[in-house]
Amino acid sequence: MILTVSHVTTYSYDRPMLSAAQSLRVFPSRFDGQRVIDxxxxxxxGTRGATFRDGAGDKIESWTLRGPLExxxxxxxxxxETTDLAGVLQGHRETIAPEVYLRDTVPTEADQALRDLAQSAAGASGALDTAHRLSGAVAEAIAYRPGVTHAHTTAAEALALGEGVCQDHAHALIAMARCLEMPARYVSGYLFASEDGTPxxxxxxxxxxxxxxLGWVGFDAANRCCPDARYIRLGSGLDxxxxxxxxxxxxxxxxxxxDVTVALASAQQ
Incomplete structure (x- = not known):
């Protein structure tokens, strides 16, 4: 699938600012499932500064701006161009050991409810089966509903609410996987449409x-699937x-x- 992206983020200030600096992780990952055309x-x-690729394989670019800035x-x-690899991150080069992603952060720290849900979802047919079961358990426990959580909502809080958005689903799945000593991380990117074609x-x-x-495998609990050709992967982190x-x-x-505006389209349509 060939996907086109338009992503505009605008920061506005009620009084002019003296200067600003930005760190951007908005570059498609390099792996077998993605080929950047443009x-x-x-x-x-702004003035473009240093560009580097971190240990997780993500490209990061810095920018600076001089004021006054409104x-x-x-x-x-x-x-x-994307290819469906059934969620498997094939051909992605990184140097960080997977065990690094066993470390909890504030948003992904598990409480007893998350630990209990993880244990109840654990499968007996191996790690891959367990990961699928964990994703399914998150989808059942946290209904997708925008507006009920915020940027700083933790996985434990989202589970207690029983509602949230994709960030909450990802944090909960990460927390539960780490409870079972399975390295897990958060991934940001773009999605063209849901599985049934709904925008x-x-x-x-x-x-x-x-x-x-097998390596790193993606799980989108919000849409009850693994990332496929509708997804563009940008970068990852602990949360x-x-x-x-x-x-x-x-x-x-x-x-x-x-203010953020993001639009995706399929070039084949």
């Missing part, structure tokens, strides 16, 4: 679980903050607001 990243009025506009656009919020997140002998596509800081006393 990709452009620009910040209006807004910072980040534009990402491109086209990617979906294009900026998306899911989890990857490390399976011995949503670590995998955030855009992170930045502005110097000044103004209050900040943010």
């Amino acid at each position: 990709w452009s990243v620009q910040i209006e009025g 807004a910072v506009v980040v534009r990402v656009a491109g086209q990617v 979906h919020e294009a900026a998306h997140a899911w989890a990857e679980v490390y399976i011995d002998g 949503a903050q670590g995998a955030a596509p855009i992170r930045g800081v502005a110097r000044g006393v103004g209050a900040e607001s943010m």
Whole structure:
């Protein structure tokens, strides 16, 4: 599948800021399931700085801007050819050991309810079966409902609510997998449409679980599936903050607001 992406993030300030710096993780991952045809990243009025690839294989680029700044506009656009690998991250080069992703963070720390759910979902047919069962358990326990959680909602809080969004599903699945000593991480990216073809919020997140002998395998509990050709993978981290596509800081006393517009289309349609 060939997917086109248009992703615009605008930070607005009620008083001009003196300067700003941005760290961008908005580049499609390099693995067998993705081939970049064209990709452009620009910040209006900004200066591109260092570019590097971290130990998880993610490309990160820094930008700086000088004030006075009333807004910072980040534009990402491109086209990617995707292939369905049944969620398996084949051909992805990274140097971080999977065991690093056994470490808990505040959003992914498991309480007793998450530990109990993980134990009840554990399968007897191996790690891959267990990972599928964990994803299914999360989908059953946390209904998809936008607006009931926020950026800092933890996996335990989302489970207690019984509702949330893709970030909450991913955090809960990660927490439960780590309870069973299975390395798991958060993945950010894009989704063209849900499995039945219904348009979906294009900026998306899911989890990857490390399976011995197979490697990293993606699980999207929010859509009850593994990532396929409808997905574009950008980057990963221990949780949503670590995998955030855009992170930045502005110097000044103004209050900040943010607006994000993401659109995906299939070039074959």
